[in-house]
Amino acid sequence: MQRVLDHIDRHLDDDLSLDALSAVAAFSKHHFHRQFAATFGLSIHRYVQLARMRRASHHLAFHTAASVTEIALDAGYQAPDAFARAFRQRFGQSPTDFRKTPDWKTWLTAFGPFIDARSRHMANYTxxxxxxxxxxxxxxxxxxxxxxxxxxxxxxxxxxxxxxxxxxxxxxxxxxxxxxxxxxxxxxxxxxxxxxxxxxxxxxxxxxxxxxxxxxxxxxxxxxxxxxxxxxxxxxxxxxxxxxxxxxxxxxxxxxxxxxxxxxxxxxxxxxxxxxxxxxx
The missing domain is CATH 3.20.80.10 (Regulatory factor, effector binding domain)
Incomplete structure (x- = not known):
């Protein structure tokens, strides 16, 4: 599972389908889907969506050189309208409004399940x-x-x-x-x-x-x-x-x-x- 999380982090722009990620995990698709959800408390599809949306929100808030269209494509959406709808549904703001005045409280709430999932696999220090x-x-x-x-x-x-x-x-x-x-x-x-x-x-x-x-x-x-x-x-x-x-x-x-x-x-x-x-x- 840690190998899968690392793979997602490194390949947000690539194919992160169930087929691809179950191969990384060396599990069958059915077993991997159920095991991931049981381990992290959310589906692999939702985890990937949140990972891409989190990167997009960081670009909107802190990297003003990129356009909303560029950020939408970077997040895996074929059109900025689809990205805008998904972003508003998740955060209650359009990408443009978030870039101007981010609602961080709603943002943190939306990413709660994602943060909880990542926190379940923390480094063991010696x-x-x-x-x-x-x-x-x-x-x-x-x-x-x-x-x-x-x-x-x-x-x-x-x-x-x-x-x-x-x-x-x-x-x-x-x-x-x-x-x-x-x-x-x-x-x-x-x-x-x-x-x-x-x-x-x-x-x-x-x-x-x-x-x-x-x-x-x-x-x-x-x-x-x-x-x-x-x-x-x-x-x-x-x-x-x-x-x-x-x-x-x-x-x-x-x-x-x-x-x-x-x-x-x-x-x-x-x-x-x-x-x-x-x-x-």
């Missing part, structure tokens, strides 16, 4: 996966998200727009996220997250409320996460619960943070790379 590195002092520009975690995609969208406007896109500036608090132990109104672009520039006062900060130099335990990176709770829990108690290390007074090395949908989701840093004394 103590040998963690390395100690000296992290260099890194000046950053920070846009802070404060409030309900469901609003994070909207903050990311604003941050991406700001980065492009000042010439600090992800191809020229390293990307970090600072996790100031644990969402499981913080009320939604007090949740705080920092979206960062590495830069030595002086950031003047601005309407986007981007400020200057510094990720300090120091030793860090580093866990490389390959695959889904929009929810890092599982690898973070491994660092705190499994690695730290027996490591002989002490935590430094700086929060957990990560570096986004590669991004979805620039690369297939199962190939995204995120380095998770746990600051140590």
């Amino acid at each position: 103590l040998n996966d963690v390395v100690i590195r000296d992290f260099p002092a890194t000046p950053v520009a920070v846009m802070t998200h404060l409030g309900d975690p469901q609003g994070i995609p909207g903050t990311i969208r604003r941050f991406v727009t700001w980065r492009r406007s000042v010439g600090l896109g992800k191809t020229v500036s390293d990307t970090f996220t600072i996790f100031y608090c644990d969402p499981r132990r913080t009320s939604p109104t007090q949740f705080r997250l920092g979206l960062c672009a590495a830069t030595t520039r002086t950031i003047p006062p601005n309407d986007d409320r981007v400020t200057q900060d510094l990720i300090p130099r120091g030793r860090c335990a580093v866990l490389r996460v390959i695959g889904r990176s929009d929810d890092l709770e599982h690898p973070a829990t491994f660092l705190y619960r499994n690695w730290l108690p027996g490591s002989g290390e002490e935590l430094r007074d700086f929060p957990l943070f990560c570096q986004r090395v590669t991004f979805y949908p620039d690369v297939p989701e199962n190939e995204t790379v995120t380095d998770l840093f746990l600051p140590l004394v």
